Amino acid sequence: xxxxxxxxxxxxxxxxxxxxxxxxxxxxxxxxxxxxxxxxxxxxxxxxxxxxxxxxxxxxxxxxxxxxxxxxxxxxxxxxxxxxxxxxxxxxxxxxxxxxxxxxxxxxxxxxxxxxxxxxxxxxxxxxxxxxxxxxxxxxxxxxxxxxxxxxxxxxxxxxxxxxxxxxxxxxxxxxxxxxxxxxx
Numbered sequence: 122x123x124x125x126x127x128x129x130x131x132x133x134x135x136x137x138x139x140x141x142x143x144x145x146x147x148x149x150x151x152x153x154x155x156x157x158x159x160x161x162x163x164x165x166x167x168x169x170x171x172x173x174x175x176x177x178x179x180x181x182x183x184x185x186x187x188x189x190x191x192x193x194x195x196x197x198x199x200x201x202x203x204x205x206x207x208x209x210x211x212x213x214x215x216x217x218x219x220x221x222x223x224x225x226x227x228x229x230x231x232x233x234x235x236x237x238x239x240x241x242x243x244x245x246x247x248x249x250x251x252x253x254x255x256x257x258x259x260x261x262x263x264x265x266x267x268x269x270x271x272x273x274x275x276x277x278x279x280x281x282x283x284x285x286x287x288x289x290x291x292x293x294x295x296x297x298x299x300x301x302x303x304x305x306x
Contacts, residue, residue, distance in 0.1 A: 122136060122138055123136075123138055151187075154187065155180060155183050155184060155187070156299055158183045158186075158187075159179050159180055159183050159297060159299075160297055162179055162182070162183070162221050162222075163179065163296075163297045165220070165221070165222070166221065166222035167222075167276060167281050168222065168281060168284050168285065168288075169285065169295050169296075170284070170285055170288035170289065170293045170294070170295050170296075171284065171288055171293060171297070172258070172263065172284065172287045172288050172291055172293060173291055173293065174258060174263065174264075174265060175222075175243070175245070175258060175284075176297065178221075178245040178246060178256060178258070178265065179221060179245075179297075181245075181246060182221055182245060182246035185203075185246055185247065185249065188201060188202045188203040189201050189203050189211055203249070207249070209249065209250075209251060211247075211249070212253065214253075215247075215252070215253025216247040216249070216253055217247075218244075218247075218253070218255065219244030219255060219271070219273065220244065221244065221245065221246065222243050222244065223243065223244040223273060223276075224241065224242075224243060224244075224273075224274050224275070224276045224277070224280050225241075225242055225243070225244055225257065225271035225272060225273055225274060226239035226240065226241060226242070226271060226272045226274055227239060227240055227242045227257055227259075227266065227268040227270070227271045228268065228270040228271060228272070239272070240259060240260070240261055241259075241260040241261070241280065242257035242258055242259050242260055242266065242268075242271065243257060243258045243260065243280075243284070244257055244271070245257060245258055245265065248267060252269055253269065254267055254268065254269045255267070255268060255269075255271065257271065260280060260283050260284075263287050
């Protein structure tokens with residue numbers, strides 16, 4: 122990042138680079154907040170194990186919501202970091218419809234035939250677009266899908282079993298484990 126020092130200084134940004142293995146206090150604190158909030162969300166879902174994709178979406182959800190509100194020591198008292206960067210303001214009615222891991226039936230494209238009109242999925246997080254779309258984990262494919270409409274349903278035991286089966290296939294550990302890019306705790 123040293124090569125950016127001059128360009129950033131022209132924009133009024135002072136670059137503070139660190140050496141290898143040097144810790145930056147406020148970054149360490151931010152990581153700790155992400156881990157704490159991820160653990161809180163994990164403890165609200167009925168799953169003992171989660172798929173890799175669910176853990177990634179959980180962390181993304183936490184960061185999404187951390188950036189959705191102005192920090193007390195931020196550059197603006199009224200604008201969130203997300204709003205400053207994207208220019209978009211979140212709307213409670215559109216972006217707060219589902220909780221992480223909530224079971225839903227997503228509404229799929231259909232015609233007047235007898236084909237399936239919904240699929241079982243788990244709510245992950247809002248996409249952040251103006252329309253209020255959400256990311257869901259499809260219980261059929263195990264992939265993330267983006268949908269605008271879904272119906273909340275009670276969580277059946279079959280869904281919990283399905284998530285545990287998918288996690289077992291991925292050799293997921295029980296609980297929530299934080300690893301670096303080299304898979305080290």
